[in-house]
Structures are given as structure tokens and as C-alpha cells.
Amino acid sequence: MNVRPLGEKILIKRVEAEGKTAGGILLPDTAKEKPREGKIVALGDGRLLKSGERAKFQVAKGDRVLFSSYGGTEVKIDGEEYLLMSEDDILAVID
Template sequence: MKTKPLGEKILVKRFDAEEKTAGGIVLPDAAKEKPKEGKIIALGDGKLLDSGERATFQVKKGDRVVFTSYAGTEIDIDGEEYLLMSEDDILAIIE
């Protein structure tokens, strides 16, 4: 299903959690920390400014990004988990 975020919202696919620690210990699902990194899947039109124009995003589709711990809203699209968040929740682009 094709999904287009509205306004200043961004659709992000979170990367999978690590299965093992650096020392090789296998982590159970309850102990896995959700990653704070993901890939941008889709962008809205941008924030509506007072002038009536739309602000441009600093990120683009396909960027690998780092976001805040409690960023966005988790949504399910065709059995896949995504995050719908504002650009303000994104901290950095990983190059």
C-alpha cells in the first residue's frame, strides 16, 4: 500500500534490533533495545509557513537517520512496522 505523510510528517522504517551483544551473547526479545536509527521512506509536503509557502525538508527519501528515543508514532502498513514523525524528531543524517 502506498502511503504519503501529510504536512511536515516523515515516514521512517526503523532498523532491526541487534540479536547479539558484541561479546556474542544472544539477547531475548524483552532485552532488545529498539534502535534509534532508520531509513526515510516518504516525506510530506513540508511545514506550512505563515507566508502560505511550504518549508523544504533537510532530509530526503532514502536517508539513513538517527532520531530521538520516543520519536513518532508506530504504525503498521501491510504487516511492516513504521514510524510517523516530525522532522524535529530527527537528530542527524548518517552518511
């Protein structure tokens, strides 16, 4: 895959949804909630500032992040599903 997001966009691969509840009940795919956690696959160049320079990202490629439920746009690349979103939609980095 050779995708480079533009501007302040970030490409994220969601982590797999948990297939079992805390009580041990197996969930079918239709009952699973989409995870709000993922791994950053690619970054754009950064937001363009009024000075003409690019702002640095607070996240880096490979970071595991939490993002808002309805943030981003779902895209399919080479049969894999990804999210393309702005840095503003990312809530936290998981260390």
C-alpha cells in the same frame, strides 16, 4: 504500499535491532532495545510557513537517520511497523 504523510510528517522504517551483544551473547527479542536508527520511506509536503509556502525538508527519501527515543508514532502498514514523526524528532543523517 502507497502512503503519503501529511504536512511536515515523515514515515520511517526502523533498522533491525542487533541480536548479539559486543561480547557475543545472543539476545532474545524481549531484551532487545528498539533501535533509534531508520530509513526514510516517505515525506510529506513540508511545514506550512506564514507566507503560505512550504518549507523544504533537510532530509530526503532513502536517507538513514538517527531519531529521538520517544519521538514519533508507531504505525502498522501492510503488516510492517513504521514510525510517523516530525522532522524535529530527527537528530542526524548518517552518511
